[in-house]
Amino acid sequence: MNMNSTVPAGCYSAMPTTPLQPAPTPTAPMTPLKSAPMPAVPTMPLQPAPMMPAMATMPLQQSAPMPAVSTMPLQPPAVPMMPAPFAVPVHEVWADNFHDVEAAIGYFAAHARCVAVDVHYPGVVHGAADHHHLHDLVALTAEQRYATVKANVDALKPLQLGLAVVTDDGMVAAWEFNLSDFDPAVDPHAASSVSGRGLRCDDLRLRGIPVAKLTRALRLISRPGVSWVTHTGAYHVAYLMKVVSGGNKLAGDVAGFMAAVRRSLGEDVYDVATMASDCRDMPVGLEGIASRLGVAPPLSMHPLAGAGSVLALGAFMKLRFHVFRGNVARYRGVLQGLQAA
Numbered sequence: 016m017n018m019n020s021t022v023p024a025g026c027y028s029a030m031p032t033t034p035l036q037p038a039p040t041p042t043a044p045m046t047p048l049k050s051a052p053m054p055a056v057p058t059m060p061l062q063p064a065p066m067m068p069a070m071a072t073m074p075l076q077q078s079a080p081m082p083a084v085s086t087m088p089l090q091p092p093a094v095p096m097m098p099a100p101f102a103v104p105v106h107e108v109w110a111d112n113f114h115d116v117e118a119a120i121g122y123f124a125a126h127a128r129c130v131a132v133d134v135h136y137p138g139v140v141h142g143a144a145d146h147h148h149l150h151d152l153v154a155l156t157a158e159q160r161y162a163t164v165k166a167n168v169d170a171l172k173p174l175q176l177g178l179a180v181v182t183d184d185g186m187v188a189a190w191e192f193n194l195s196d197f198d199p200a201v202d203p204h205a206a207s208s209v210s211g212r213g214l215r216c217d218d219l220r221l222r223g224i225p226v227a228k229l230t231r232a233l234r235l236i237s238r239p240g241v242s243w244v245t246h247t248g249a250y251h252v253a254y255l256m257k258v259v260s261g262g263n264k265l266a267g268d269v270a271g272f273m274a275a276v277r278r279s280l281g282e283d284v285y286d287v288a289t290m291a292s293d294c295r296d297m298p299v300g301l302e303g304i305a306s307r308l309g310v311a312p313p314l315s316m317h318p319l320a321g322a323g324s325v326l327a328l329g330a331f332m333k334l335r336f337h338v339f340r341g342n343v344a345r346y347r348g349v350l351q352g353l354q355a356a
Contacts, residue, residue, distance in 0.1 A: 133323030138205025191321025195223030249352030
């Protein structure tokens, strides 16, 4: 696969971008704590989007500087509402267009700065009763939570995987990969979870992509210098590791799992839910967090895995650069549902 900076021909047509308007005065101004302010973290530079056949890519816009906040706040100030720069289109990927998308991923993999992932999977079949309420999660140790994650991920097959990527030069793209390996007639699953997502399993079986093909594409992105992002990430990262490893079973304990994550994805793995939990007055849930931060809803026909990855990416960029001013090292590798309840 050509990994040069030239955009592969025969993939996507360019789509006009929408410039970011100046941000209005925040409705809930951020009150800095008493520790010394951090210097402003530079936002990503805006570059003209190259022409790509059949796919829209949109540049990130540079935003106005925000007041400095504390370097290590236990409870950062309330997050102001911010205008959304643009709505990112989500491109559905099936077997019949996967080849073209794979070429585009080669371009983005060579320049990726941050990748957000969201996985739709067929529910929870092990330990569901013990993990239904938040207080049940809090009562468990990290090893107990991981044992349940491992039991489910080892036994189940993912249905969809959403990826949203931002490059060093400010380009954004998002895909929703529909996977064909799951067969509801023979594979374990929680029936209510599958039906409640609005997915047509027959379409996935007939038109979807074998997970093995997606494994090769994801390995292109797994390189040093890329940040990986998710929301309530224990299951999402666990399924991502299963796909990247070619279907191997997860490690036996938390330490082994996180070591495998670092080998495959690097050190910079973040969970939007963990970061948002340190923000005062922040809603619960990815859509609520993204809305409060001013992230535009993605352009997607269905609010499934692709849309989830776009919201996670947008929320992470707002939290990292506007709320925490780049000081996010303490959130590195802390996944909600695993180390954090």
